[in-house]
Amino acid sequence: MKLNQFVIIGLGRFGSSLGRELVQLGYEVLGVDRDEEKVDEMSNVLTHAVVADGTDEEVLRSVGVRNFDCGVVAIGDDIQASILAAILLKDLGVKKVVGKAVNELHGRVLEKIGVDRVVYPERDMGIRVAHQLVSPNLLDYIELSKNYTIAELGVPKCLSGKSLSDINPRGRFGCSVVAINKPKGMIIAPVADDILSENDVMVVIGTNRQIEEFQDSIEK
Known part of the structure; x- marks a missing residue:
């Protein structure tokens, strides 16, 4: 399956770097973050960038995440938020969900909830x-x-x-x-x-x- 549209939840160092590279490769990328400053920084880089809570189901519905081929949960500083966002992406029907893990335990939890691929950027x-x-x-x-x-x-x-x-x-x-x-x-x-x-x-x-x-x- 060729992936064309990506939604990235969390625009920290990993999420913003990933989004920037995907756009340069010619893909459409929606960035979601609660931090208005981070969204402003990426608004001219990504296809779309919105200030929103990636752990709010109604918010994710309203931005149309179900229409994206791949969802990347790039939240690193809040493991609970990372897990909740991943669950919501799976429940909303995103075809492929990738999760950033900060440690092995975090990664095992993401695998247990059905995340398709777990990545460990720092490790x-x-x-x-x-x-x-x-x-x-x-x-x-x-x-x-x-x-x-x-x-x-x-x-x-x-x-x-x-x-x-x-x-x-x-x-x-x-x-x-x-x-x-x-x-x-x-x-x-x-x-x-x-x-x-x-x-x-x-x-x-x-x-x-x-x-x-x-x-x-x-x-x-």
């Missing part, structure tokens, strides 16, 4: 930054599941001029280079003969251990 960012700090060639890190990861690895000088077949990450470590981002553009599904250059970025998929071993080999 996940902390994990990504930690990996970037300890691995100088790791530019980005996205955990697909408990075991599988997609990582962006910068090509160090020692690999410049070598082909994928030379470094053979699949044969040696079990992970795969699924793309190479070069200054002139992205190579999707690169072949064995593709040559790496210093400062290219390899997009690698594999288990956490496979990618860790590959990282270690190129950092030596």
Whole structure:
């Protein structure tokens, strides 16, 4: 299902950043917050922004949340309000509901009430930054599941001029280079003969251990 219209309840740092990015990607976004100042800040950014209580069922009905493809509860400072808003979005028939959780217990409650996806922005960012700090060639890190990861690895000088077949990450470590981002553009599904250059970025998929071993080999 392609999602086209989003309603975001809570326009704090996470909610406003999410809304800004969705609009830049070409989607319609309604922002809802009780804080008039926050709504004013986002009124020229989002498709629509309204001062309203996201835990009031009649208010949510009046702004037509049932017509939105996805509702994001981005309330972070009031767990009770977050849970109530999520329940109301589900009851009002929003197709997909995403909830921001501030801790594991909050996340478990959101899952119990039927939220389709729970996100942990602070925790996940902390994990990504930690990996970037300890691995100088790791530019980005996205955990697909408990075991599988997609990582962006910068090509160090020692690999410049070598082909994928030379470094053979699949044969040696079990992970795969699924793309190479070069200054002139992205190579999707690169072949064995593709040559790496210093400062290219390899997009690698594999288990956490496979990618860790590959990282270690190129950092030596």
